[in-house]
Amino acid sequence: MANMLQSALASAERTLELLDADEQDTETVREHLPERATGHVVFENVSFSYDPSEPLIADLSLEVQPGHTVAIVGPTGAGKTTLVNLIMRFYELNAGRILLDGVDITGLSRAELRGHVGMVLQDAWLFNGSLRDNIRYGRLDATDDEVIEAAKATMVDRFVRQLPEGYDTIIEENASSLSAGERQLLTIARAFIANPSLLILDEATSSVDTRTELLVQQAMQALRADRTSFVIAHRLSTIRDADTILMMQNGRIVEQGTHEQLMAAGGAYFSLYQAQFAGAETSVDDGSAV
Ligand SMILES: Nc1ncnc2c1ncn2[C@@H]1O[C@H](COP(=O)(O)OP(=O)(O)OP(=O)(O)O)[C@@H](O)[C@H]1O
Numbered sequence: 001m002a003n004m005l006q007s008a009l010a011s012a013e014r015t016l017e018l019l020d021a022d023e024q025d026t027e028t029v030r031e032h033l034p035e036r037a038t039g040h041v042v043f044e045n046v047s048f049s050y051d052p053s054e055p056l057i058a059d060l061s062l063e064v065q066p067g068h069t070v071a072i073v074g075p076t077g078a079g080k081t082t083l084v085n086l087i088m089r090f091y092e093l094n095a096g097r098i099l100l101d102g103v104d105i106t107g108l109s110r111a112e113l114r115g116h117v118g119m120v121l122q123d124a125w126l127f128n129g130s131l132r133d134n135i136r137y138g139r140l141d142a143t144d145d146e147v148i149e150a151a152k153a154t155m156v157d158r159f160v161r162q163l164p165e166g167y168d169t170i171i172e173e174n175a176s177s178l179s180a181g182e183r184q185l186l187t188i189a190r191a192f193i194a195n196p197s198l199l200i201l202d203e204a205t206s207s208v209d210t211r212t213e214l215l216v217q218q219a220m221q222a223l224r225a226d227r228t229s230f231v232i233a234h235r236l237s238t239i240r241d242a243d244t245i246l247m248m249q250n251g252r253i254v255e256q257g258t259h260e261q262l263m264a265a266g267g268a269y270f271s272l273y274q275a276q277f278a279g280a281e282t283s284v285d286d287g288s289a290v
């Protein structure tokens with residue numbers, strides 16, 4: 001009884017927290033994006049913090065050209081995920097503007113904005129149903145042929161063909177019959193079929209082995225071709241070919257440039273890179289190597 005009471009209390013706390021949460025700001029839809037946005041992203045003097053007493057992102061400006069791949073690196077807690085959360089408008093800015101194709105994203109409906117953005121996150125979320133339906137979830141009106149095309153482009157087809165029931169294989173919600181890498185590949189296929197103008201990959205290959213990572217990387221390349229992408233990665237080997245690398249620390253972009261430029265500059269990125277490839281004892285994730 002004591003145990004049940006305890007867990008009921010914990011649940012009640014979470015429920016009340018949700019009920020007490022601030023209402024999302026109401027939408028004033030003033031503008032629309034073109035059907036096929038080019039993915040030109042501008043941050044104009046953006047400031048944001050979760051907690052007013054702890055400033056996080058202050059006066060950040062950034063311009064990303066259509067089709068470019070931007071890698072965001074930096075220690076844990078630097079604000080990398082926060083930055084991409086702001087693009088998705090999960091939170092409102094304290095100051096400044098974010099423009100997508102020249103349109104202030106606060107003038108768009110959240111549904112329209114998010115319809116243009118595809119996200120692949122660290123933990124792959126799958127639902128109870130067939131593999132086919134799980135891929136189709138990215139765009140519900142996709143045909144069977146389009147599903148298979150997306151699967152082929154993202155290396156999913158290879159392992160699905162080995163399953164006795166192929167695309168009709170039913171997976172459980174926790175997808176225990178699939179490996180972590182296979183699950184991530186499935187969510188990449190899902191983003192592929194949605195064909196978004198803007199792609200956000202937050203630690204999308206963090207939990208797979210190196211061989212699978214190579215496959216996932218090839219899948220990602222197919223996905224990143226001619227669309228703007230934000231890639232967050234702790235493993236620097238995965239983002240060397242990005243058009244721009246942003247090195248973040250404490251909510252600020254401390255360095256910006258290509259891999260070669262940042263290596264030549266010999267700053268924070270250089271140290272982080274050295275630490276990773278020297279196989280240094282210190283975890284590069286905690287910032288102690290920076
Ligand atoms: N929902 C939230 N409410 C309050 N504070 C938050 C919230 N999410 C993140 N933070 C805080 O904001 C800071 C930046 O977090 P963020 O998730 O952007 O880091 P990150 O760079 O993505 O780190 P990691 O590499 O570990 O993913 C951290 O100090 C974190 O504690």
Ligand SMILES: [Mg+2]
Pocket residue numbers: 080081082202
């Ligand atoms: Mg993060």
